[in-house]
Amino acid sequence: QVQLVQSGAEVKKPGASVKVSCKASGYTFTRYDIFWVRQAPGQGLEWIGKVNPSGGSTNYAQRFQGRVTLTSDTSTSTVYMDLSSLRSEDTAIYYCVRTYSGSYFDSWGQGTLVTVSS
Amino acid sequence: DIQLTQSPSSLSASVGDRVTITCRASQSIGSFLNWYQQKPGKAPKLLIYTASTLESGVPSRFSGSGSESDYTLTITSLQPEDSATYYCQQSYTLWTFGQGTSVEI
Numbered sequence: 001q002v003q004l005v006q007s008g009a010e011v012k013k014p015g016a017s018v019k020v021s022c023k024a025s026g027y028t029f030t031r032y033d034i035f036w037v038r039q040a041p042g043q044g045l046e047w048i049g050k051v052n053p054s055g056g057s058t059n060y061a062q063r064f065q066g067r068v069t070l071t072s073d074t075s076t077s078t079v080y081m082d083l084s085s086l087r088s089e090d091t092a093i094y095y096c097v098r099t100y101s102g103s104y105f106d107s108w109g110q111g112t113l114v115t116v117s118s
Numbered sequence: 119d120i121q122l123t124q125s126p127s128s129l130s131a132s133v134g135d136r137v138t139i140t141c142r143a144s145q146s147i148g149s150f151l152n153w154y155q156q157k158p159g160k161a162p163k164l165l166i167y168t169a170s171t172l173e174s175g176v177p178s179r180f181s182g183s184g185s186e187s188d189y190t191l192t193i194t195s196l197q198p199e200d201s202a203t204y205y206c207q208q209s210y211t212l213w214t215f216g217q218g219t220s221v222e223i
Binding site: 035044045046047061095100102103104105106108109110111 | 150152154161162163164167168173205207209212213214215216217218
């Protein structure tokens with residue numbers, strides 16, 4: 001079955017960077033884009049960006065442009081999200097999500113809590 | 119950006135009730151509208167895609183309808199396990215989510 005397994009929780013200081021991984025299994029890794037979506041405590045869902053594991057092309061939400069980098073490693077079926085210049089408002093659960101044709105999100109990782117605190 | 123507005127923000131209903139959640143887009147989104155269920159401490163789960171197609175394994179008491187800018191998620195005969203927050207999401211232009219509707223039983 002499709003599985004997306006994310007790396008563990010992180011605690012970072014303001015201004016630092018965080019790198020979260022998402023290992024995919026149970027399907028052909030290069031056939032589906034992977035999105036990153038976050039959810040601040042008690043809040044709704046917000047898309048951050050997407051990566052095409054086949055060619056590495058990316059698309060980022062405007063508000064994260066310049067601060068986020070999404071990469072993929074086809075040898076390990078893993079995608080990575082690197083978020084820099086962290087601030088307290090970045091405290092959230094970050095999900096990697098598989099998308100069918102960029103239309104709907106059919107499989108979600110378990111989420112990674114990133115806490116930004118001095 | 120396309121905005122999605124869900125109503126109500128929260129509701130309380132009884133087991134067996136019929137529940138309707140609406141999602142209004144700021145422009146027509148051509149049925150590129152999906153619904154998710156999220157339980158506390160869990161990742162969201164896909165329920166309905168392209169407005170009305172039921173995801174495999176989702177109980178048939180869930181249904182979706184709508185077109186243009188107005189969409190509806192209906193739960194017929196509400197069950198205790200349906201207590202959750204429900205989100206709509208559009209993929210017509212980029213990707214945005216509604217603010218969520220909390221369903222309490």
